[in-house]
Amino acid sequence: MSRYEAGTTEAKWQAAWESNKCFETDTASALPKYYVLEMFPYPSGRIHMGHVRNYAMGDVVARAKRAQGFAVLHPMGWDAFGMPAENAAMERNSHPAKWTYANIDAMRAQLKTMGLSLDWSREFATCDPEYYAQQQAMFIDFMDAGLLSRKKATVNWDPVDMTVLANEQVIDGCGWRSGAPVEKRALTQWFFRITDFADDLLEAIDTLDGWPEKVRIMQRNWIGKSHGLQIRFDIEANDIAPDWKELEVYTTRPDTLFGMGFGAISPEHPLAAQLAKGNSGLAAFIDECRKTGTSEEALEKAEKRGFDTGLRVKHPFLDETFPVYVANFILMDYGTGAIFGCAAHDQRDIDFARKYGLKVLPVVAPNGDESFEVTDEAYTGPGTIINSDFLNGMEIEAAKEAVADRVAAMGKGEKKTNYRLRDWGVSRQRYWGCPIPVVHCETCGIVPERKENLPVRLPDDVTFDVPGNPLERHATWKHTPCPACGKDAVRETDTMDTFVDSSWYFARFCSPRAETPTDRAAVDRWLPVDQYIGGVEHAILHLLYSRFFARAMEKTGHLSDSAREPFKALFTQGMVTHETYEAQGGGWLSPEEITRDGSVVTAKDTGKPVKVGPIIKMSKSKRNTVDPEEIIKGYGADCARWFMLSDSPPERDVEWTEAGVEGASRHTQRVWRLVNEALPRLPATGTAPTASDQDAVTALRKVTHKAIKSVTEDIAAFRFNKAVAQIYGLTNAVASFKATGADADAALREALESLVLLMAPMTPHLAEECWAVLGHTTMVTDTPWPVAEAKLTVDDTITMPIQVNGKKRSEIQVAADADKAKVEELALADEAIVKLLDGGAPKKVIVVPGRIVNVVI
RNA sequence: GCGGGCGUAGUCCAACGGUAGAGACAGAGGACUUAAAAUCCUUCCAGUGUGGGUUCGAAUCCCACCGCCCGCACCA
Numbered sequence: 001m002s003r004y005e006a007g008t009t010e011a012k013w014q015a016a017w018e019s020n021k022c023f024e025t026d027t028a029s030a031l032p033k034y035y036v037l038e039m040f041p042y043p044s045g046r047i048h049m050g051h052v053r054n055y056a057m058g059d060v061v062a063r064a065k066r067a068q069g070f071a072v073l074h075p076m077g078w079d080a081f082g083m084p085a086e087n088a089a090m091e092r093n094s095h096p097a098k099w100t101y102a103n104i105d106a107m108r109a110q111l112k113t114m115g116l117s118l119d120w121s122r123e124f125a126t127c128d129p130e131y132y133a134q135q136q137a138m139f140i141d142f143m144d145a146g147l148l149s150r151k152k153a154t155v156n157w158d159p160v161d162m163t164v165l166a167n168e169q170v171i172d173g174c175g176w177r178s179g180a181p182v183e184k185r186a187l188t189q190w191f192f193r194i195t196d197f198a199d200d201l202l203e204a205i206d207t208l209d210g211w212p213e214k215v216r217i218m219q220r221n222w223i224g225k226s227h228g229l230q231i232r233f234d235i236e237a238n239d240i241a242p243d244w245k246e247l248e249v250y251t252t253r254p255d256t257l258f259g260m261g262f263g264a265i266s267p268e269h270p271l272a273a274q275l276a277k278g279n280s281g282l283a284a285f286i287d288e289c290r291k292t293g294t295s296e297e298a299l300e301k302a303e304k305r306g307f308d309t310g311l312r313v314k315h316p317f318l319d320e321t322f323p324v325y326v327a328n329f330i331l332m333d334y335g336t337g338a339i340f341g342c343a344a345h346d347q348r349d350i351d352f353a354r355k356y357g358l359k360v361l362p363v364v365a366p367n368g369d370e371s372f373e374v375t376d377e378a379y380t381g382p383g384t385i386i387n388s389d390f391l392n393g394m395e396i397e398a399a400k401e402a403v404a405d406r407v408a409a410m411g412k413g414e415k416k417t418n419y420r421l422r423d424w425g426v427s428r429q430r431y432w433g434c435p436i437p438v439v440h441c442e443t444c445g446i447v448p449e450r451k452e453n454l455p456v457r458l459p460d461d462v463t464f465d466v467p468g469n470p471l472e473r474h475a476t477w478k479h480t481p482c483p484a485c486g487k488d489a490v491r492e493t494d495t496m497d498t499f500v501d502s503s504w505y506f507a508r509f510c511s512p513r514a515e516t517p518t519d520r521a522a523v524d525r526w527l528p529v530d531q532y533i534g535g536v537e538h539a540i541l542h543l544l545y546s547r548f549f550a551r552a553m554e555k556t557g558h559l560s561d562s563a564r565e566p567f568k569a570l571f572t573q574g575m576v577t578h579e580t581y582e583a584q585g586g587g588w589l590s591p592e593e594i595t596r597d598g599s600v601v602t603a604k605d606t607g608k609p610v611k612v613g614p615i616i617k618m619s620k621s622k623r624n625t626v627d628p629e630e631i632i633k634g635y636g637a638d639c640a641r642w643f644m645l646s647d648s649p650p651e652r653d654v655e656w657t658e659a660g661v662e663g664a665s666r667h668t669q670r671v672w673r674l675v676n677e678a679l680p681r682l683p684a685t686g687t688a689p690t691a692s693d694q695d696a697v698t699a700l701r702k703v704t705h706k707a708i709k710s711v712t713e714d715i716a717a718f719r720f721n722k723a724v725a726q727i728y729g730l731t732n733a734v735a736s737f738k739a740t741g742a743d744a745d746a747a748l749r750e751a752l753e754s755l756v757l758l759m760a761p762m763t764p765h766l767a768e769e770c771w772a773v774l775g776h777t778t779m780v781t782d783t784p785w786p787v788a789e790a791k792l793t794v795d796d797t798i799t800m801p802i803q804v805n806g807k808k809r810s811e812i813q814v815a816a817d818a819d820k821a822k823v824e825e826l827a828l829a830d831e832a833i834v835k836l837l838d839g840g841a842p843k844k845v846i847v848v849p850g851r852i853v854n855v856v857i
Numbered sequence: 858g859c860g861g862g863c864g865u866a867g868u869c870c871a872a873c874g875g876u877a878g879a880g881a882c883a884g885a886g887g888a889c890u891u892a893a894a895a896u897c898c899u900u901c902c903a904g905u906g907u908g909g910g911u912u913c914g915a916a917u918c919c920c921a922c923c924g925c926c927c928g929c930a931c932c933a
Contacts, residue, residue: 213861214861214927217860217928218860218861218928218929221859221860221861221928221929222929226933228933249933250932252932264933304931327931328931329931329933330931331931331933333932335933340933342933347858347931348931348933349933418932418933419932420929420932536927536928540928540929646869646870646880646881646882647869647870647880647881648870652863652870653926654869657868657869657882660869660882663881664881666895667881669895669896670896673896721870721881722870722871722880724880724881725870725871725879725880726879726880728879728880729880732880735897799876801875802876803876803913803914805913805914806875806912806913806914807914811876843913846913846914848875848914851873851875851876852875854913854914855913856913856914
């Protein structure tokens, strides 16, 4: 018997699966459907270990479900628009399409070496004109349905990428891709009206019981619903802004209205702009705020600064007025961009009030203590209202209601629900994206392109020698007749945010070649996605946008209501990490550049010691990456997959180690050897195991069936590490099996075949090869999942520990179905227990059937 | 600051509130071998971050604290 040769064997079975079209979805199948989807990759050019982990998990699910009698849809495609292609084009003086499609070819070839059970016939890239044509059609439908708006808005402008960023793409005040500090600019942009769905998106989170709680909480927080009161304060008559009679503020704490110390507005508030015209000091202050507004340092220091406008607002219930400041900590795009400050019960407000010597009056006291004072720390806890006229003695919630009622009766305000969620700005001043299919006509205004003219194709002859949008400066592309009047007009040169592309690809996979965005019969058959798998980094953006899109597509007739939540179950996998290696004199070394001898690590080239750094996510900058292609070439795809699924729970980070993958390789060889060594003694395929009077035979059969039960359950629950451990256990049992005879041989065949079938979702090539060696002429891929015999998964007699006062003192063998009285009798008769009781009677005996006995003395 | 998660052998991880060990990695000893690799056998190692509480019984539930990780972050 020779060693298992992963390279040739894997290629052989991949070819067999492909030529038999094993994984092309059977659209005519009457079996129940199961749609398993991994987040599709960006075609960067090479797969990385994160992909291997993601797709290994998805493939386990897909293959197991397939064996368990489901019609499985398991597609793959490419999230292919985006900045890197343009950057590459600039660097290489090439074209983004050329770079992208070459990368797709390279990555497809790499993915195919993983042996994934994908339906490649459904493959598409989001940069395919056939795909973005449909996206443009939907954009027009969304326009017609009022799901889009176009508004001038202050946007996040990335000065390096020269593009607009969504709020979600700004991280710590910097662009998520470029890392450059983001500036504010006012541009007219297209927005998806996601806020129209804020309530639905929020409430439906409760129904997503197949999602991790963590992600649900993140989505809830992102939508950020709050209940409050909008109040209009009268502005005292003045000369500086005579047109402004009222200042409207939003508050979630109307109960603290009597504790008001000042009013404050955002530097971007229209009132601030007007006042600045006649006040150069204020103008300078606003200018300063704009500069430091989003920078990291400003946020870190969080120093509250303000500028007294000279205006005063009247308290609605008191004969008292308060100064109005322009303050740097007031956000224009939340609430009304204006607040009333209640220093005693808001930390920001007290910081501000102390700095500018403003009124601080506590109005909520813990325990109703009327002498309650605050110093420099705001009190935000529960309590009773004090110092507040008609509110005194009320609890906070009652006071909120009372103020709301009174203000409403005065016509000075009303209850208002606010959201943190903003509309989704999708305009991007980039070339490599889906063109927004509208035309600007001097006569007709903004006109959608006619659907029969779609797609609005990206021109091929573009240059990237200067920053900015090549579509904007293209000689002819944007000139087009108006779809309405036929006169000369110009196309919109903005393209869509690439998150749009990924917000509906899962629906397109159901009917990837349809002439419309979706084929209703196909999406009704396959959606929602039964199991979606990907990185937690998409917990907010991509998933929220997709949920919005499903709703928008339902509204425009592209999906049914049953797909309103597009992902029935979601699993977020952990990252792949690796040690880092720091060379003497600085700089990072890659894992190939070091030698490890026990705990001593040295550099291969210099032989000098290397400092082992922290174990962190694989990244190019720290050079701690391992190339999946090298691993697959060296050990085989099955080993890479097996190791990825071993040890660490899938939701947690996994550390890639050389030792770990070698362990996986040993297991592969071991299974191969066990199958081949056993072969001569095995009965023919199809020989059913029989009852045996040999304990060892029965024991092996029990291990086999317990493993079938456990692995089945573990895979269903995404506990792949435990499934792997169970398979190791079964392997160990087979390896140490010594019994002989026909009954033993039959049990051994059963054990080996079960082992092969249970491993198949994880190491499919090895499984096929072993299956063939075992004498089968059909493929594992076409073999149903093994079923555990219930009577072999339970034991007739069990060992029960006996505790005395909670500590284990002895154990007894009892029949599994022995009743409590019998167990108690046996336990109390146990030698060790008799001795401990020393003639006395136990105070209490607790018998947990099948588990434990506890004797209390 | 707010929200969430995680702390178990040297390491990664298991353990319906019920015997702390399923499994892997690493280590030690041995067998086989001229030797090595591979393989096989044997074996060492924690009382579960700390302190309380609930319970017949706590790694598991509750409270406080410590440490690490993630998300949001001037959202009124």
